[in-house]
Amino acid sequence: MEKSNTNALIRLFFDLGIPLGMLIGTYITGRIIDRSRVKFLNQKEEELNYIRYTTQKMLPGTDNVASAQLVSGTVVVANNYFKQFLSSFRNIFGGEMKSYSILLEHARRMAMVRMLEEARDIDSDAVVNVRLETSSIQGNNQKKGAAGVEVIAYGTALIRR
């Protein structure tokens, strides 16, 4: 009698305890990661805001150009377990998946920052024809769907004479 009780407890721990622990754990780490990421992005964008960029082919006031070079920035991101869990409910009722919107917004900003850093490294202060592309990367586990979302930002950095 007692043995089956402990067995049931152990089963309960594995069935409920681990997912619950993962939910709480990833909720906490997710908040910390989010906060540091926003801080990092704000700081980097501040640092790089002297570089102008546009989706147009030409930027006014950038004559005197000697040459140009392709610059790009890539990032692959994933939502944490807690947010994936919440989003699965959203999937039932419909509506905006806010956590994914925010994740992708941050990913895009990150890709842009990396692109601008590449432009900075070649002493450019203007990037034209910027394009942003998103695609989902599949993991080894096909059932789980996408392992991550890739965002790439690329454009042409103008090099002054």
Place this chain on the structure above:
Amino acid sequence: MIIVNTETIPGKTIVEVKGMVQGNTVRAKHIGRDIAASFKNIVGGELKGYTELLVDSRRQAMERMIAQANELRANAIVNVRFATSSITAGAAELYVYGTAVVVSE
């Protein structure tokens, strides 16, 4: 080799169009990194292993495109576009294409 994603190269003129050049690569991450990435999938945030993989693969695809352009004796590639698609589990295809041209000052 000058590579841009605009139609013209500022400060230079295109004197000859050589044709379309392309490069692609399908790469998979080795299992260790993939397991690390799946753990990272629980925590969330950036999947550094995959980012590195894609940056490397894109560089390889670009090199293939540049090799084609060299064969055509072009000295620049304009209108470059990137495309990524997932082909099969654990692998992604990186595709780069553009137009090889000859430019002069």
